[in-house]
Amino acid sequence: MKVYCRRKDLYEGVQTVGRVVSGRSTLPILSHVLLQAAEGHLRLVATDFEVGMDIAIPATVDVEGAVTVPARIVGDILGSLPDSEVALSVDENNVVELQCLRSEYTIRGLPAQEFPKLPEVQGGRSVEIEQALLRQLINETSFAVSTDETRALLTGALTVLGDGFIKMVATDTHRLAVSSMPAPGLQVVAEADEAEAGVDSGVIIPARALRELARVLTAEAGEKLQIHITRNQVLFRMEGMSLVSRLIDGQFPNFERVIPKEYQKRLVMNTQELLAALRRASSILPRDSANRVVLRTTEEGLLDITAEAGEVGRAHEQIEVTREGEAVEIAFNVRYMMDMLSITEAESVVIELTGALNPGVVKPVSEEAEGRSYLYVLMPMAIQ
């Protein structure tokens, strides 16, 4: 193999796929990136057996070929080289020579044949949507997944490819984020019933895979991407990149059941004012504490926000609020509120409430396109 490419392209490529490389694997090759040179580009592949990522960067290929190199070491070297052309060549013993201006490194690689193959994804359901929409879906939900490894089911987002829409749902049992985008053109490969079984009601994609994907998605309109779901895998494919992930096996909780169907009180606030007030108030709460803020409406049309930490002190903030229904007194985990508010682009948000111990629904106030919806169900904390 002998190829030439831009240092920046190669560095960013190695960094991007390198994130799925497993940190401490018993299998040395899983800490490597596969380099494959053919037809005017260099492919970079990494996997930890759960998530696999494959990207292509432009390259001049003198001699086709393939090898694997340790991701971290090569990333470190590339990160500190000047921006110029990089030449890569491999000898028959898988020793890689990396040359850039006057820097020259030889790195022991491993044979490309030993690198695990990424799974083929066939049959099932697929749809093509705008990258920007998928990016938004992921941003609006992935923060709400559980970080508790003992509840593997909840460490992923339920993803439904429906007729004309795509929906993502995430919950850690304290809060629930449900986001839906229009996605016309669903294709179902009918004959592959085995691959299709159960896929219609949604599959659970590990949040890790979604976060890695979101990093490479563009926010600009016009760029498309294909989603392909089977019973065991999901494949995201776009120009120069594909990401495949195993799915989390199991039954996602019945989330529809916990979305309140009605409300008794309604608060409308400016998103940034609320977020800023919560952020300030939260600074008084020690890390690892309960993170509780109490929201109370006043007679003067204000919302009192208080946070208390025994040893530190007390925070009191007020913002303007438009209220329907009776006075409100309710406590929430401030981090959970901030998580949602910080990804909301709408100028105002509405919180719909029933009682102090019933779930509240937070929604952006915006004109919604057909098939588009977003809501965040938030369970309160007990006011003692």
Added chain:
Amino acid sequence: MARTILHVDMDAFYAAIEQRERPELRGKPVIVGGSVEDRGVVSAASYEARRFGVHSAQPTAQARRLCPEGVFLPVRPHLYRQVSRQVMAILRHYTPLVEPLSIDEAFLDVTGSRSLFGDGEAIARAIQARIRSELQLTASVGVAPNKFLAKLASDLRKPNGLVVVPPDQVAAFLRDLPVSRLWGVGPATERQLTRLGLRTIGEVAACPVAVLRLRLGAAGEALHRLAHGEDDRPVEPDTEAKSIGRETTFAEDIGNTATLERVLLALAEEVAARLRRKGVCGRTITLKLRFADFTTLTRARSLSEPTALAETIYPVARDLFRAVERDRKVRLLGVTVSNLTPGRPARQLNLFVPLDDRRERLAETVDALRERFGDAIVQRARLLRRDHFR
């Protein structure tokens, strides 16, 4: 202003409790500890047994040779802990500044209580009287201006002793005591001091501090201060523990998974009860495991919310345990909860599980029952066979 510190030390605690529970044992040499078969050691010996040369930490086999007529009893830790709680409750009646040193001794700072209950001596007598009348046990008490002197004093006239060291008699009190009585002086330091010709605390006090520093470094200065009866360590009520844990070493190494998991449950339950007693809850659960060959490992996991319930602690400890590759028998298991926060967890309600504090209420009820009637009053069915764990 001079402080008034008490050191309360229960006399032959385990043995005295056994004699109280079984009056026919009164006046007899009672030895509590591990069995000879288990290569056990003596945990406590009654004063009658001590006359035969039996003392704690001695191998039980040796104690049996010294005192063949002795009544040898197994340790009943749950009973002793329950009595210990009753003792501490009496002590806390006189001051909130109670620092338990172990199951059967504690420091008290009663400086602020003197206007309520009288001077240190009066408080000491009141404590001794209550322990005698309410618990049918005896305690020895030292009263002094600091912890070091109070502990020395309580030890001088056991059992049922009361020694008061007034601030103006500290020097006289210490003068003729052997250097081994100084806090931190073990056999090695004692030898070094002997080489300097220092055998009594009075001689250490008279020795220039520079000489001690030269021979013993910083420790020498500390010794000099102690020899002068100076010790400004405060009495610290143990409310600010960083972690709460419990571990147990088996009499025989165990390989059986079911047995080991049962031990984990018992440990989790005990740790949970202690968390509740201290009014704290914790977020990080650590499993400690020592194999027969003494290789020791710990595994920890943090929860999203703090807990003080065995029902939460046990499954995590068990999962950590199951994730360990076990190819040898296990010698020791331990469960610790850290990352503690005071109070009950500020409850984050759950979307899918309706608000249910029945488990907390159940745990509190069980705690209250055990406090009153002893740990055996309520048991998990799985733990009814407790003989594997003490």
